[in-house]
Amino acid sequence: MHRGLTKAIIPVAGLGTRFLPATKAIPKEMLTVVDKPLIQYIVQEAAEAGITDIIFVTHSSKNAIENHFDSHYELESKLIESAKHDRIDALKSITPKGVNFISVRQPEALGLGHAILCASHIVAPDEPFAVLLPDVLMHHPKKGCLAQMSNYYRQVHTSVIALEQVPDDQVHKYGIAGVLDADLRITELVEKPKPEEAPSNLSVVGRYIFTPRLMELLKNTKPGVAGEIQLTDAMAALLNEEVMFGYEFSGGKSYDCGDKQGFLRANIEYALRDKVLGADFRKYLASLDLS
Template identity: 55%
Template structure:
């Protein structure tokens, strides 16, 4: 069964400085929850029950957030604020476990994933990047659909989104051999290229930070040589994997917000805030009164 997900949270958050100087970027809020909680809830809804945080010093607030805060819970109970108590007490279900492992040096995404190898063991697993919130307003989560496709096909999955062709140089791009991949559909990956020039891009399908991978990837990461900047790249291991077994690209249906940068964080707050029962009306009224 697919139960384990690796979430690398050791990044410095330089794109949202100075907000992330003393607060982990993953703890910046979107409406009333930190970004990391949105991501963990996405994983839990998709069926994952073992959340592995790859962290570093200075990130204890993330672990604390998912722990009990007995004094706060008792005070909320005493004041009869039972809904608030439930909100702070039920950040994860009782059958979900969150564990942490340290990444001693920032040596790339592949290295961060490899730091969790002794916990993942021989199991297939997922990787979720915590900067990205995927909004599925219809309630049908893309990650859940991707795990269902994994269960059906037995093939590793990489989530992608269609981006404008003049923006492909910003992303890792997959090559599906020219296949047209509609939203919610999959196609076999023939190759991957990091930040290609527009004229060299094999498609406009950009990798968006959700992976379901076979256990074999951990061994390939151990064999992967450091690339640019001395970092171990997950993409290099995935390219090696495609020589052994098929990987599929799953083209997402929802809207993605990159909360690792200031504009994306603001956009996520507006989009989700407009639908939140406590903030929607007031935020809509405020926006309609703005003079732009």
């Protein structure tokens, strides 16, 4: 019998140096897209997929993330006294119902694989788990990326990796998957290949569902460049033992918010979609004259 998917690991220990000086005192995951921090979108996507235990792999400078999902009784009391009901609702919507948060420290920045290993004592040996990278937003008007992947996982009962097509001249920026057929069975994973050597134009986009075996393989993965334990090395080893499928996110769009251009695009497009702000913001953009 296969265990259900209830745990997700979100690595948030990175220092966000690409966004300095903004991230000197603020975690990059707390940078806002319109009116919510990045990490709130990620947590809500996980909750929509049925995740009940979210594991933050964190750093000593990231207390703001934990505080964001904690109660703030003084603020709530002030809002109640002022009858600011819309703001009370906004506060209560931060933490999805039925979701527990667990924080573990990554003592050194030793790679994504190492970050996942820091949560190994929380994930049971027979338990599948998801990994969501917090600087990738996956917008969908109805059903989020991880929820779609979770439905697919229940059909195939093996590891599922989110994939997205990128232009051929951009494959050198991403981890690229080689696939066997229309089912997107993954045959190889290549990190930032040259365009002429890329097995496809399908990039890995920061959403994963893994079988329990992946965690065991990570424990035996030797450090690579800069002494880091790479997730892709463990995934390559898993491919030698189990079938792994790619999943193309359907009907949505991803935003690489670890990149300034991607972060700006996310802010603009999320604002345009906003039911309250969207119409006026669209008029404002149309009226701009920066000559």
